[in-house]
Amino acid sequence: MLKIQDLKVEIEGKEIIKGLNLEINKGEVHAIMGPNGAGKSTLSAVIAGREEYEVTGGKIEFEGKDIMDLAPEERAHAGVFLSFQYPVEIPGVSVTNFIKTAINENRKAKGLDAMEAKDLLKLMREKQQLLEMDKTFMSRSINEGFSGGEKKRNEIFQMAMLDPKLAILDETDSGLDIDALRIVANGVNKLKGEDNAVMVITHYQRLLDHIIPDFVHVLFDGKIVKSGDKNLALELEEKGYDWIKQELK
Amino acid sequence: MTEEDKILHEVTNSEYKYGFVTDIESDTISKGLNEDVIRLISMKKNEPEWLLDWRLDAFKKFKEMTEPDWANVTYKKPDLQSISYYSAPKPKKTLESLDEVDPELLKTFEKLGISLEEQKRLSGVAVDIVVDSVSVATSFKEKLGELGIIFCSISEAIQEHPELVRKYIGSVVPKTDNYYSALNSAVFTDGSFCYIPKGTRCPMELSTYFRINQAGTGQFERTLLIADEGSYVSYLEGCTAPSRDENQLHAAVVELVAMDNAEIKYSTVQNWYPGNKEGKGGVFNFVTKRGICHNHAKISWTQVETGSAVTWKYPSCILKGDYSIGEFFSVAVTNNYQQADTGTKMIHIGKNTKSTIISKGISAGNSNGNYRGLVKIMKGAENARNFSQCDSLLMGDTCGSHTFPYIEVKNKTARIEHEATTSKIGEDQLFYCNQRGIGTDEAIGLIVNGYCKDVLNQLPMEFAVEAQKLLSLSLEGSVG
Numbered sequence: 001m002l003k004i005q006d007l008k009v010e011i012e013g014k015e016i017i018k019g020l021n022l023e024i025n026k027g028e029v030h031a032i033m034g035p036n037g038a039g040k041s042t043l044s045a046v047i048a049g050r051e052e053y054e055v056t057g058g059k060i061e062f063e064g065k066d067i068m069d070l071a072p073e074e075r076a077h078a079g080v081f082l083s084f085q086y087p088v089e090i091p092g093v094s095v096t097n098f099i100k101t102a103i104n105e106n107r108k109a110k111g112l113d114a115m116e117a118k119d120l121l122k123l124m125r126e127k128q129q130l131l132e133m134d135k136t137f138m139s140r141s142i143n144e145g146f147s148g149g150e151k152k153r154n155e156i157f158q159m160a161m162l163d164p165k166l167a168i169l170d171e172t173d174s175g176l177d178i179d180a181l182r183i184v185a186n187g188v189n190k191l192k193g194e195d196n197a198v199m200v201i202t203h204y205q206r207l208l209d210h211i212i213p214d215f216v217h218v219l220f221d222g223k224i225v226k227s228g229d230k231n232l233a234l235e236l237e238e239k240g241y242d243w244i245k246q247e248l249k
Numbered sequence: 250m251t252e253e254d255k256i257l258h259e260v261t262n263s264e265y266k267y268g269f270v271t272d273i274e275s276d277t278i279s280k281g282l283n284e285d286v287i288r289l290i291s292m293k294k295n296e297p298e299w300l301l302d303w304r305l306d307a308f309k310k311f312k313e314m315t316e317p318d319w320a321n322v323t324y325k326k327p328d329l330q331s332i333s334y335y336s337a338p339k340p341k342k343t344l345e346s347l348d349e350v351d352p353e354l355l356k357t358f359e360k361l362g363i364s365l366e367e368q369k370r371l372s373g374v375a376v377d378i379v380v381d382s383v384s385v386a387t388s389f390k391e392k393l394g395e396l397g398i399i400f401c402s403i404s405e406a407i408q409e410h411p412e413l414v415r416k417y418i419g420s421v422v423p424k425t426d427n428y429y430s431a432l433n434s435a436v437f438t439d440g441s442f443c444y445i446p447k448g449t450r451c452p453m454e455l456s457t458y459f460r461i462n463q464a465g466t467g468q469f470e471r472t473l474l475i476a477d478e479g480s481y482v483s484y485l486e487g488c489t490a491p492s493r494d495e496n497q498l499h500a501a502v503v504e505l506v507a508m509d510n511a512e513i514k515y516s517t518v519q520n521w522y523p524g525n526k527e528g529k530g531g532v533f534n535f536v537t538k539r540g541i542c543h544n545h546a547k548i549s550w551t552q553v554e555t556g557s558a559v560t561w562k563y564p565s566c567i568l569k570g571d572y573s574i575g576e577f578f579s580v581a582v583t584n585n586y587q588q589a590d591t592g593t594k595m596i597h598i599g600k601n602t603k604s605t606i607i608s609k610g611i612s613a614g615n616s617n618g619n620y621r622g623l624v625k626i627m628k629g630a631e632n633a634r635n636f637s638q639c640d641s642l643l644m645g646d647t648c649g650s651h652t653f654p655y656i657e658v659k660n661k662t663a664r665i666e667h668e669a670t671t672s673k674i675g676e677d678q679l680f681y682c683n684q685r686g687i688g689t690d691e692a693i694g695l696i697v698n699g700y701c702k703d704v705l706n707q708l709p710m711e712f713a714v715e716a717q718k719l720l721s722l723s724l725e726g727s728v729g
Contacts (some may be wrong), residue, residue: 050680072683072684090682090696102686105685
């Protein structure tokens with residue numbers, strides 16, 4: 001589904017990703033772990049098509065197609081979803097209005113008519129329940145005055161609504177209390193299936209107790225330096241990143 | 250190019266979508282401004298002598314006045330002698346139904362998406378269209394007539410209800426109030442008149458579509474709206490104009506009278522031709538709008554301004570009566586080389602008077618948007634309250650936005666609050682929308698509409714939808 005080959009990325013002249021390879025197939029859950037500044041968030045932003053980053057080498061293929069020249073919204077239409085680490089506020093735009101616009105823009109890109117209001121409401125209600133969200137949530141301005149947990153839940157709610165092929169969760173666990181973590185993880189697990197894939201970016205093991213990864217990769221200094229199964233995450237948790245640094249020496 | 254530079258570039262390159270000319274035969278008098286022209290207008294309109302005298306007096310005073318230059322706008326002053334002061338579509342006869350309206354004209358309205366048929370059928374709106382100064386169709390008149398509501402063109406009101414017109418015309422905006430109101434008083438050709446009798450709630454939104462159509466004719470509309478004691482009316486005014494190379498002058502006067510316990514909601518969506526992307530052409534919109542509130546009366550002005558090359562407009566409230574309320578909700582978009590100096594005046598005279606001002610400015614391209622407002626608390630205005638919020642949203646770094654709030658307080662019991670913010674559409678917001686599959690054009694529309702929500706919520710439903718479209722449309726063309 002996602003194939004990244006020898007990816008090199010710079011921002012303001014500084015190289016952040018230094019030749020990264022990664023392949024994610026459908027039905028798989030991959031965890032990307034690593035210390036601060038390793039390039040985890042840069043990787044997710046580059047896959048989603050953020051333009052401030054300059055790709056200086058390598059390529060990214062999604063479902064067999066080179067997506068390097070696609071605009072962020074075109075990548076979204078193709079099925080790439082990014083749950084932001086820091087979702088932005090859009091004052092005056094309700095969650096309902098935002099998701100309605102997103103759903104219909106995605107449908108338009110596929111040549112479909114706008115979703116019927118009653119179908120949309122039904123779908124929203126369903127996903128709301130899945131994420132144990134309050135009804136009043138839907139009429140609030142998106143992310144405005146949301147707590148950290150509400151922001152992340154809202155991200156996963158949108159993901160559930162848009163039903164992407166590849167979901168990238170960028171530190172979705174940060175700022176979540178234990179209950180919210182369980183709810184969010186439960187939401188992700190419900191959505192995970194044979195035809196889609198999840199890429200979880202995290203510092204910590206705790207999210208991976210709930211979303212069990214098939215593969216764990218350690219990103220360090222712009223490269224994946226170690227890959228393994230879920231036990232690698234446990235090992236990391238126990239030994240810390242210094243262990244990896246030692247190994248690399 | 251950064252994301253914002255691209256948006257800026259694209260926005261600057263989007264053309265006016267309503268730029269077409271309807272081919273209607275017109276009756277136009279030769280250009281120029283003098284007493285004979287005023288006499289001719291008055292004669293053509295079969296006006297009573299008092300009105301001719303009133304016009305001539307206004308003209309006399311006008312000649313002694315000079316064009317104001319305090320607004321933060323620069324433009325080439327229009328040559329008033331090169332304007333034709335009267336233009337009426339032919340054939341000029343009384344129309345009983347839509348069937349009699351020139352089909353070309355109906356097509357124009359269809360292009361604008363404001364088909365009369367639709368309006369009538371779907372929303373029950375009574376529409377009084379003013380195209381080039383003469384009303385060509387008035388609907389729902391009978392229904393309103395049953396309630397004693399008068400809703401007609403001002404020319405008709407002058408013929409049918411001269412006593413009301415004579416009593417109130419110039420009572421809120423005196424003919425010598427300012428340069429352009431004096432000019433309007435001298436040469437106004439048409440406009441709307443509305444009277445709501447005591448204790449009557451007007452059952453539908455009253456609506457007028459203005460449209461400048463004849464090349465080179467200035468429009469001098471005159472609107473007079475009287476809400477008698479305890480009555481309520483919501484009035485909608487919407488405008489678009491075809492594109493032209495020469496500047497067109499528009500100097501309207503709107504007067505509102507809200508008697509004791511009456512309420513008037515006056516909503517405007519304005520989309521006159523703003524000029525092309527080089528700043529050539531476009532409408533000059535120099536309007537005087539003012540309302541007076543008697544005891545316990547309320548006037549709300551809501552405006553969505555996206556058009557005109559130069560706008561100079563301050564819908565105001567004179568809060569004369571005790572416990573009267575004035576409100577001003579405004580969205581003003583400037584793009585390309587548009588300039589706007591707009592705001593409001595709230596004059597608190599009565600006791601326990603209250604006013605609210607919410608102004609949202611959006612500037613893009615090389616444009617310049619200004620908020621100018623005055624809150625004046627007179628000596629006798631015990632316990633007056635005002636809340637003002639003036640927000641500016643900038644797109645790109647070649648546009649400007651300024652806020653000029655004036656506050657004059659002569660009574661110690663007054664309580665005045667003023668809040669102001671300036672923000673930019675951030676790349677983070679755009680990327681967030683893009684990532685969810687929302688293209689940059691739609692994203693800007695969404696963000697801008699969200700920013701303006703407090704004002705758009707004040708508009709009647711069907712108008713709010715139109716206004717939202719207009720906002721997105723006027724900032725369209727920004728695919729990153």
